[in-house]
Amino acid sequence: MTAETFEPLDPVIHSPLRLAVLSILLSARxxxxxxxxxxxxxxxxxxxxxxxxxxxAGYIRVKKSFREKKSLTTCVLTDxxxxxxxxxxxxxxxxxPVRAKKx
Amino acid sequence: xxxxxxxxxxxxxxxxxxxxxxxxxxxxxxxxxxGVLITLALAGTxxxxxxxxxxxxxxxxxxxxxxxxxxxxxxxxxxxxxxxxKTYAQIAAxxxxxxxxxxxxxxxxxxxxxxxxxxxxxxxxxxxxSGILFFVMGGLYEWPLLRVFGLVWWAxxxxxxxxxxxxxxxxxxxxxxxxxxxxxxxxxxxxxxxxSRT
Numbered sequence: 001m002t003a004e005t006f007e008p009l010d011p012v013i014h015s016p017l018r019l020a021v022l023s024i025l026l027s028a029r030x031x032x033x034x035x036x037x038x039x040x041x042x043x044x045x046x047x048x049x050x051x052x053x054x055x056x057a058g059y060i061r062v063k064k065s066f067r068e069k070k071s072l073t074t075c076v077l078t079d080x081x082x083x084x085x086x087x088x089x090x091x092x093x094x095x096x097p098v099r100a101k102k103x
Numbered sequence: 104x105x106x107x108x109x110x111x112x113x114x115x116x117x118x119x120x121x122x123x124x125x126x127x128x129x130x131x132x133x134x135x136x137x138g139v140l141i142t143l144a145l146a147g148t149x150x151x152x153x154x155x156x157x158x159x160x161x162x163x164x165x166x167x168x169x170x171x172x173x174x175x176x177x178x179x180x181x182x183x184x185x186x187x188x189k190t191y192a193q194i195a196a197x198x199x200x201x202x203x204x205x206x207x208x209x210x211x212x213x214x215x216x217x218x219x220x221x222x223x224x225x226x227x228x229x230x231x232x233s234g235i236l237f238f239v240m241g242g243l244y245e246w247p248l249l250r251v252f253g254l255v256w257w258a259x260x261x262x263x264x265x266x267x268x269x270x271x272x273x274x275x276x277x278x279x280x281x282x283x284x285x286x287x288x289x290x291x292x293x294x295x296x297x298x299s300r301t
Contacts, residue, residue: 016115023119028127028190035187039122067184089116095109 007091010084012057017042017050022085025060025077033073051075059084127190128298129244131291133200136174138284140167145276152269160222164212172204192243199239206232223267226275230260237286248289255282 013019020040024031037047051073054060059081063074077085144167148160179197183189210228214220220228238253240246259278266274 016111019112020115020119023116024123024188027120027123028188029194030189031123032187035126038187039119039126092109092112095106096113097106 005094007094009091010088012053012059013084013088015050017046018054019088021047021050021054021075022059022077022081025075026082026085030074030076033075036075054081057081057084123188123190125297126188127193128294129196129240129290130294131287133175133178134283134287134290136178137171138287140171141279141283143167145272145279149269149272149276152272157222161212161216168208168212175200175204196240196243199236199243203232203236206235223271226271227260227263230256230263230275230278233283234260237282246293249286252282252286 013022017040021036024036024039033047033051036042036051037044040047042050051060051062055062057080058078061076061078063076065072065074144163147163151157151160151163186193207229210232211225215222215225234253234256236253237256238250241249241251241253256278259275259282263271263274263278
């Protein structure tokens with residue numbers, strides 16, 4: 001495989017933490033900050049920074065509300081984010097070696 | 104990026120999808136509560152049958168249904184408020200529970216009370232709705248065993264047509280233990296196993 005056949009990876013998604021967040025939101029309609037933190041094992045500050053990047057790119061929507069007098073941050077994948085994630089997966093495939101054909 | 108980094112990305116995606124799926128596993132609590140209520144109602148119906156007091160059977164089932172629906176509504180509301188993640192499978196499952204709940208209410212109480220058919224047909228029709236519930240749940244939670252229990256319910260519905268009166272109630276009770284209580288116990292065990300892995 002030559003370098004020309006590799007598809008470029010979206011720099012917004014190409015980070016382990018942002019990729020992890022988008023993967024969760026792909027199968028979940030919404031996820032709380034607490035769940036994202038627990039699942040990704042990230043710190044509050046780190047996760048907030050990466051969520052902000054995803055939100056700025058329009059890939060996720062962050063909703064702030066209150067639950068039992070405590071602030072609640074909920075994240076939802078947008079259509080733009082879903083499409084970008086699909087493109088990222090397709091691009092990722094081009095980096096994996098093609099299985100050798102049986103003679 | 105090289106092959107190894109691409110594989111690492113795929114590992115992250117798989118791990119996150121798995122964590123999300125585990126977090127959204129059905130706890131089975133509602134099924135257990137309904138199981139207990141229906142067992143009580145079946146026992147009540149059977150006893151009323153022995154006493155030839157058929158006219159009170161509807162009251163037993165209405166009572167059980169009201170208690171069940173109130174508990175389900177309160178439990179569902181509280182679980183929704185507490186849940187950290189809401190998956191598409193959970194949303195579809197909730198709609199399935201509501202649809203089947205309405206189905207049970209209609210075929211088990213409302214329609215026979217309106218004279219649409221004899222109360223003898225209730226257990227047969229309830230079995231058909233139960234089959235739909237378990238079969239679709241098996242698809243939603245990607246669990247083939249639940250689909251098998253759906254098929255057992257449908258086979259049981261056909262089998263119930265072969266017996267009558269109190270024998271039908273007795274056969275339905277056996278069907279209920281095998282095709283409802285058994286999968287619910289397995290569901291609960293699976294939930295506890297998934298939670299311990301989280």
